[in-house]
Amino acid sequence: MITRVLALLSLAAAAAGAQTPAADIRNTETPSTNTHFAAPRYSHLDEWRARRLELRQQILAAAGLDPMPARGPLNPQVFGKLDRAGYSIEKVLLETLPHYYLGGNLYRPDKPGRHPAVLVTHGHWTYGRLENSKNFSGPVLCVNLARQGYVVLAIDMVGVNDTLQTPHEFGGSREDLWRFGPLGLQLWNASRALDYLVSRDDVDGARIGMTGASGGGSQTFLLTAVDDRIAASAPVNMVSAYMQGGARCENAPGLRIGTSNVEIAAMMAPRPLLLVSAAGDWTANVPQEEFPAIRGIYTLFDHSEAVENFHQDAEHNYNRNAREAVYRFFAKVLLDDPEWKSYSEKGVEVERLQDLLALMGRELPQGAVDYDGLFAEWRAMAGQQAGSAGTATLRARFARAIGVEWPMHVEHHEQDDALFLSRAGAREHIPVRILHNSGTPVLVIHPDGIAAASALPEIQQWSQKGRAVVMIDAFQTGSARAPRDRSAEHFLGFNLTDDANRVQDILTTLAFIHENHGGPADEPVELHCAGPAANWCRVAAAIAPIRVSLDPMPELPADDQYLVDHFFVPGLERQGGMAAARRLALSDR
Numbered sequence: 001m002i003t004r005v006l007a008l009l010s011l012a013a014a015a016a017g018a019q020t021p022a023a024d025i026r027n028t029e030t031p032s033t034n035t036h037f038a039a040p041r042y043s044h045l046d047e048w049r050a051r052r053l054e055l056r057q058q059i060l061a062a063a064g065l066d067p068m069p070a071r072g073p074l075n076p077q078v079f080g081k082l083d084r085a086g087y088s089i090e091k092v093l094l095e096t097l098p099h100y101y102l103g104g105n106l107y108r109p110d111k112p113g114r115h116p117a118v119l120v121t122h123g124h125w126t127y128g129r130l131e132n133s134k135n136f137s138g139p140v141l142c143v144n145l146a147r148q149g150y151v152v153l154a155i156d157m158v159g160v161n162d163t164l165q166t167p168h169e170f171g172g173s174r175e176d177l178w179r180f181g182p183l184g185l186q187l188w189n190a191s192r193a194l195d196y197l198v199s200r201d202d203v204d205g206a207r208i209g210m211t212g213a214s215g216g217g218s219q220t221f222l223l224t225a226v227d228d229r230i231a232a233s234a235p236v237n238m239v240s241a242y243m244q245g246g247a248r249c250e251n252a253p254g255l256r257i258g259t260s261n262v263e264i265a266a267m268m269a270p271r272p273l274l275l276v277s278a279a280g281d282w283t284a285n286v287p288q289e290e291f292p293a294i295r296g297i298y299t300l301f302d303h304s305e306a307v308e309n310f311h312q313d314a315e316h317n318y319n320r321n322a323r324e325a326v327y328r329f330f331a332k333v334l335l336d337d338p339e340w341k342s343y344s345e346k347g348v349e350v351e352r353l354q355d356l357l358a359l360m361g362r363e364l365p366q367g368a369v370d371y372d373g374l375f376a377e378w379r380a381m382a383g384q385q386a387g388s389a390g391t392a393t394l395r396a397r398f399a400r401a402i403g404v405e406w407p408m409h410v411e412h413h414e415q416d417d418a419l420f421l422s423r424a425g426a427r428e429h430i431p432v433r434i435l436h437n438s439g440t441p442v443l444v445i446h447p448d449g450i451a452a453a454s455a456l457p458e459i460q461q462w463s464q465k466g467r468a469v470v471m472i473d474a475f476q477t478g479s480a481r482a483p484r485d486r487s488a489e490h491f492l493g494f495n496l497t498d499d500a501n502r503v504q505d506i507l508t509t510l511a512f513i514h515e516n517h518g519g520p521a522d523e524p525v526e527l528h529c530a531g532p533a534a535n536w537c538r539v540a541a542a543i544a545p546i547r548v549s550l551d552p553m554p555e556l557p558a559d560d561q562y563l564v565d566h567f568f569v570p571g572l573e574r575q576g577g578m579a580a581a582r583r584l585a586l587s588d589r
Helices: 008-014 045-062 138-147 173-177 182-199 215-226 261-266 290-300 320-333 371-388 391-402 450-454 457-464 498-516 533-543 560-566 577-586
Strands: 077-084 087-097 100-109 115-121 151-155 203-213 232-236 273-280 307-315 410-415 418-423 430-435 442-445 469-472 525-529 548-550
Touching: 045 182, 045 215, 045 261, 045 290, 045 391, 087 138, 087 182, 087 371, 100 138, 100 182, 115 138, 115 182, 115 215, 138 151, 138 320, 151 182, 173 560, 182 203, 182 215, 203 215, 203 320, 215 232, 215 261, 232 320, 261 290, 273 290, 273 320, 290 307, 307 320, 371 577, 391 533, 391 577, 410 498, 418 498, 430 450, 430 457, 430 498, 442 457, 442 498, 442 533, 450 469, 457 469, 469 498, 498 525, 498 533, 525 533, 533 548, 533 577
Parallel strands: 115 151, 115 203, 203 232, 232 273, 273 307, 442 469, 442 525, 525 548
Antiparallel strands: 077 087, 087 100, 100 151, 410 418, 418 430, 430 469
């Protein structure tokens, strides 16, 4: 028997004073890369640590690295050594995935022993890591660092210079299902580059820094957010509350839902962090806004001194002034040099491009795959990982991949003699109708909402048996249809798809029934879904931590194109697709 607030007639007293949203926030607020995000504020260290773990899982899921691919042998090829005064330069190829290669250059000081190291990533300059212009010079940066005593590894973005097995901008809806995209591939490449550095006999693995500007800044704070091996970080001209990155390699579906680059950069705490900013780009307000917000996180660790800001009046850049600020920062925190303030840039005779490119006059190693081959291997890996995962592990991955949750508490509101549900504090607006107030409940989901569900012949049968029948207008169905601006570039980086929101609404309603059902705790909630809504229900039942009885469980098409056209939820195939959802839905809790 349902004993609490499931009937509309008994709701008014219980909902007195409840906060009723004017409309569903998922339609009225659709953030994008150019939204001004509020700075994160946390009062307690434990609260931030929990949030940091949650964000780490979100980043890895969005990148397709949940779970991580196997860290197989890198089979490093290091060749073409150029001996120069005080340093040397070599070409590098690393096999970061089977049959897939990352290119770069290794700069080393000529002194023996173990040295600190710096991983250098580049932005969207014409020549990538080899750019040598007023606003960015990869070779000048790397040579100066090598002269100062670091082993330096400068790596490519995907699709640039020697890393050619995919384009730089690639992907689409099908790839999104599998979480196969440039952001994840670059994050993985950077992590494997770090593996290579710590494996070297001449590198002190406890003293590794990372820096990059623009898109290289994005790579820097993303890797430092998920990999604690980075001891010091200097993202340049990218940490902003106003702009989150304009390229696909800086964005992925689900990456920044409920967060922004400011909060992600703060995940470096309490390790040393230098924010480099400029008055002429989207980091113009860093000294007044983003830097104090991130310093607030460091203060929770009692390490407010570990985060610094260098700001200059310049356009978007990694120019000499910015580089010298980074030299001084790394000298202080990695070299522990008391003369760190004296560090400045020395002149460099930049090598010819052809002498630094790893694939100049050289083929990729035998067996290297093309784009289609790499995507096929990614899909095979995903299938193997999903198939070997235990149900509890896979259930958690499913929820993270899709971006939904089992609510800890569900709020209910009355408005204009109608009942609405929302996760606590989420400001959603899910219309719900309940018939009867006794008997084992059944949740009915129709792709056209409550009105269509009410016409199903089963409704009368359940009513005659005195069962409580719960129906909702899931997101963008029935009376929940409303304008939603989906036009922003990288929309899915900040917002769930309609189908993922529908899964969330079903989970929210199941949680509401579970909270208010007075029957046996282990009694399953029956879930009845019509037509295409069966997909929403199966995935919701797969994720729910309670027993759910799916009746019926029809077999619908589950190939990639069907999912793109009829049930588009990025990350679904990465975790095993509808076959894994069925397995989870039928499993014991």
